[in-house]
Amino acid sequence: MTIRVLEDWQGLSLEDLLRYCRDLVEDAEYPTVKRWRQAGGKVVGHFEVYFPEEIVAAAGLLPVKIHGAPIEARQGDAHFGAYLCSIVKTSLELALSGRLELEMFVSHPICDTARNLAAVWGRNVSYPCEILYLPQNANSLHARTYLRGEYDRLKRGVEAIAGREVTDEDLRGATAIFNENRRLLRQLYTIKRETPWLLAIDEAYVLMALGGRIPREEHNELLAAVIPMLERRAAQPQDRMRLVFEGGFCEQPPLDLLTTIAQSSYVVDDDLLIGLRWISEDVPLDGDPLESLAHAYLEHSNYSPVQHDLRKPKEQMLVQRIRESGAGAAIISAAKMCEPGLDEQVAYVKALDEEGIPYFVNEFEENMTSFDSLQIQLETFIENVLFA
Amino acid sequence: MTIDTSAAPGQPAPAAATHDSLVGRGNHEGNRLFREWYARLTSAPERGEKAAYVFVMGSLAELLQSFDFNLVLPEINGLQTAVRHVSESYIAQAEDYGYASDVCGYVKADVGLQLRGGEHPMGRIPRPDIAVFTGACNTYIKWAEIWERMYRIPIFTLDVPGTRAAGRVTGRGQVDYQNDLAYVAGQIDELISLCEQVSGKRLDVERLRQAMSYANAMTRDWLRVLELNKSRPAVYNAVTDGTVYLGVVNGFRGRPEGAHYFEQLVEELEYKAANGIGTNFDERHRLAFVGVPCYPIYRRFSEMFTERGGVFAGSSYTWFASGGWNSGFEYDLDHPLESLAEGVLVSVRAAMDAMFHTDRLLADMAEPYGIDGIVYHSIKSCRTVSAGLADSRRAVMEQANVATLLIDSDHMDPRVVSEAGLKNRVDAFFEGLETRKLLAAAG
Numbered sequence: 001m002t003i004r005v006l007e008d009w010q011g012l013s014l015e016d017l018l019r020y021c022r023d024l025v026e027d028a029e030y031p032t033v034k035r036w037r038q039a040g041g042k043v044v045g046h047f048e049v050y051f052p053e054e055i056v057a058a059a060g061l062l063p064v065k066i067h068g069a070p071i072e073a074r075q076g077d078a079h080f081g082a083y084l085c086s087i088v089k090t091s092l093e094l095a096l097s098g099r100l101e102l103e104m105f106v107s108h109p110i111c112d113t114a115r116n117l118a119a120v121w122g123r124n125v126s127y128p129c130e131i132l133y134l135p136q137n138a139n140s141l142h143a144r145t146y147l148r149g150e151y152d153r154l155k156r157g158v159e160a161i162a163g164r165e166v167t168d169e170d171l172r173g174a175t176a177i178f179n180e181n182r183r184l185l186r187q188l189y190t191i192k193r194e195t196p197w198l199l200a201i202d203e204a205y206v207l208m209a210l211g212g213r214i215p216r217e218e219h220n221e222l223l224a225a226v227i228p229m230l231e232r233r234a235a236q237p238q239d240r241m242r243l244v245f246e247g248g249f250c251e252q253p254p255l256d257l258l259t260t261i262a263q264s265s266y267v268v269d270d271d272l273l274i275g276l277r278w279i280s281e282d283v284p285l286d287g288d289p290l291e292s293l294a295h296a297y298l299e300h301s302n303y304s305p306v307q308h309d310l311r312k313p314k315e316q317m318l319v320q321r322i323r324e325s326g327a328g329a330a331i332i333s334a335a336k337m338c339e340p341g342l343d344e345q346v347a348y349v350k351a352l353d354e355e356g357i358p359y360f361v362n363e364f365e366e367n368m369t370s371f372d373s374l375q376i377q378l379e380t381f382i383e384n385v386l387f388a
Numbered sequence: 389m390t391i392d393t394s395a396a397p398g399q400p401a402p403a404a405a406t407h408d409s410l411v412g413r414g415n416h417e418g419n420r421l422f423r424e425w426y427a428r429l430t431s432a433p434e435r436g437e438k439a440a441y442v443f444v445m446g447s448l449a450e451l452l453q454s455f456d457f458n459l460v461l462p463e464i465n466g467l468q469t470a471v472r473h474v475s476e477s478y479i480a481q482a483e484d485y486g487y488a489s490d491v492c493g494y495v496k497a498d499v500g501l502q503l504r505g506g507e508h509p510m511g512r513i514p515r516p517d518i519a520v521f522t523g524a525c526n527t528y529i530k531w532a533e534i535w536e537r538m539y540r541i542p543i544f545t546l547d548v549p550g551t552r553a554a555g556r557v558t559g560r561g562q563v564d565y566q567n568d569l570a571y572v573a574g575q576i577d578e579l580i581s582l583c584e585q586v587s588g589k590r591l592d593v594e595r596l597r598q599a600m601s602y603a604n605a606m607t608r609d610w611l612r613v614l615e616l617n618k619s620r621p622a623v624y625n626a627v628t629d630g631t632v633y634l635g636v637v638n639g640f641r642g643r644p645e646g647a648h649y650f651e652q653l654v655e656e657l658e659y660k661a662a663n664g665i666g667t668n669f670d671e672r673h674r675l676a677f678v679g680v681p682c683y684p685i686y687r688r689f690s691e692m693f694t695e696r697g698g699v700f701a702g703s704s705y706t707w708f709a710s711g712g713w714n715s716g717f718e719y720d721l722d723h724p725l726e727s728l729a730e731g732v733l734v735s736v737r738a739a740m741d742a743m744f745h746t747d748r749l750l751a752d753m754a755e756p757y758g759i760d761g762i763v764y765h766s767i768k769s770c771r772t773v774s775a776g777l778a779d780s781r782r783a784v785m786e787q788a789n790v791a792t793l794l795i796d797s798d799h800m801d802p803r804v805v806s807e808a809g810l811k812n813r814v815d816a817f818f819e820g821l822e823t824r825k826l827l828a829a830a831g
Contacts, residue, residue, distance in 0.1 A: 142574030
């Protein structure tokens with residue numbers, strides 16, 4: 001069954017296409033998911049950061065990336081205590097308010113709050129809710145075998161929802177589509193890194209984030225059309241500082257915050273929705289597909305504050321990201337109440353101090369609406385660096 | 389295989405027990421053991437001994453002690469600073485270093501301690517030579533990364549997968565259980581190699597077996613201790629006395645002193661149960677506690693309940709902070725390494741269940757423990773324990789006929805603790821409890 005969820009976009013100009021994507025990403029009613037369901041499709045929601053979406057897509061289900069929303073958590077608030085990040089509350093709100101209807105929900109042991117999320121979610125809905133235990137000892141020689149088994153467990157759960165078996169061929173087919181998606185996203189980030197005046201951070205974000213709420217085949221079509229349009233875009237480079245934005249691996253900053261940053265700088269790399277770009281190389285299509293996915297997760301992957309891997313010291317990875325993208329400074333951000341993000345800020349700024357790389361530290365919340373003070377602070381920071 | 393704990397090394401032979409020597413012995417002995425424990429840690433560097441930093445949920449004490457590592461439990465170090473009213477200065481030092489106000493107070497107290505060269509109210513904490521931790525709390529991992537950066541020491545995440553969904557606890561023979569078990573067992577092999585490298589010693593399986601046998605005895609007695617508080621009146625306060633007992637569970641796990649202590653504790657509590665001796669307070673309401681105690685005002689926090697006749701007969705703290713010993717898993721001493729892996733999996737998983745799926749455990753304990761009310765203490769520092777409390781409370785209220793109270797404060801940071809605010813809520817809770825009893829009596 002092929003279900004298409006995007007409206008006709010082929011004739012749109014680049015600016016109109018970007019606006020269309022932004023509207024969809026900002027729409028907390030998830031119209032694309034509703035269209036999928038109206039056509040008889042089933043949906044598996046998965047929480048930040050990384051999720052092997054291939055396994056869900058291989059079963060003909062729609063994997064939807066849940067990363068909160070700029071909405072009021074009217075019901076979500078009552079299910080959580082104080083002193084918690086916003087994303088868990090608004091994510092649950094999406095489900096309890098009926099905005100996002102699912103057949104299954106999966107979260108991961110990325111942090112202490114998210115560990116509780118599947119249990120809380122499960123007590124309040126009738127469909128299966130579970131934790132996918134991605135290995136936290138990435139350096140164990142046994143992690144890959146374990147993860148392959150864990151993916152097999154997930155596959156069995158997905159098969160029960162889909163009502164059919166997921167074959168190796170199904171998995172290979174889905175993996176090929178996601179390989180293509182990751183390749184296109186890498187291309188998008190190359191444009192942002194090498195010609196940032198062609199693609200602002202908020203524009204890149206909406207193009208990428210849309211993939212989390214539509215079938216990847218459609219996302220691939222859209223990216224394949226947009227990338228040449230971006231490359232032909234009539235825009236001249238300006239004398240702006242090149243920055244890396246770090247701190248968007250889980251809860252997402254409001255789009256308007258990204259727009260504010262884009263007004264005074266070029267963000268040439270970031271960790272926004274890093275889970276969609278977690279795997280850094282094509283996953284092989286031969287051999288055991290689950291084994292290949294497990295191998296890629298552990299061996300060919302990005303970094304984030306929620307994974308400890310001796311091979312990827314995070315502060316060194318950040319310095320590498322800054323160097324490789326040719327950035328002159330970094331925005332070291334963290335979502336409010338985010339323990340992993342706030343812990344990592346300390347290591348990041350000490351490493352940047354040692355490297356002599358200027359940085360701007362801040363915190364954000366997905367529901368924040370005022371950016372005037374951020375704009376002034378950021379502009380002051382940039383002026384101080386440029387004219388030091 | 390059985391062990392004799394009646395005259396453990398270094399312990400005096402027990403005299404004939406009398407009322408005076410029995411009642412209160414658990415608390416006195418627990419405190420004595422801990423003073424000695426800190427003294428031993430303080431002098432460890434002089435003896436050239438190495439230190440392993442570990443946490444209460446999955447400390448691997450049985451294994452690490454076989455390599456002669458002194459165990460350092462930073463959570464206990466932290467709570468000691470709060471009980472002794474000095475945590476704020478440690479936390480402030482960490483905040484000056486760069487840690488945000490929303491970071492766990494335990495972590496910040498430890499950062500402050502490290503920045504002071506181990507200076508602690510109970511002694512001097514040695515620097516780590518290795519850190520071993522599970523992912524039962526994600527902050528364990530972030531915390532250990534701090535030591536990794538400060539001291540360039542090896543740190544080891546022993547990843548223990550937890551229950552995937554409520555009510556779906558796997559067991560022997562199930563493919564998913566075997567997958568988890570093989571993963572944990574493989575990591576323990578890797579940990580042993582690392583310990584051999586850091587300690588310069590080969591694993592002595594007999595020493596490990598001995599430690600596991602002491603741990604088995606402690607586990608059996610721990611279950612008995614928990615069960616004995618079904619007595620009316622409750623024979624101990626699960627929050628205050630329970631915290632002392634938990635200290636021994638963690639500090640002396642797999643040690644002869646620990647086994648001896650719990651054997652004596654069971655004797656004391658059985659005596660109290662048989663003679664109808666309760667805590668020091670008039671028991672009018674039997675309560676369960678969920679979360680971590682409010683250490684910055686430890687005594688006053690307890691008094692808010694005891695003054696109104698509330699006694700904590702049970703506490704989720706005794707489940708998860710014992711590393712899941714409530715699971716009752718006993719090691720098979722004929723297969724120590726395989727059994728160690730299974731014990732870690734089962735018990736750490738139980739500890740996690742005691743935080744993420746507390747509603748079922750609490751609803752189950754309400755009737756046998758005669759629980760009138762449940763107190764949920766949500767703390768700013770610990771999202772592992774606190775994030776799901778509000779929802780868990782709603783679920784329990786649907787499953788069991790008990791009164792509940794949800795209060796917010798912190799277990800480390802006095803700046804977040806409002807004693808007056810807490811007391812108002814607690815007083816109102818007791819008025820509700822009393823009204824419920826009057827209404828029940830009136831039919």
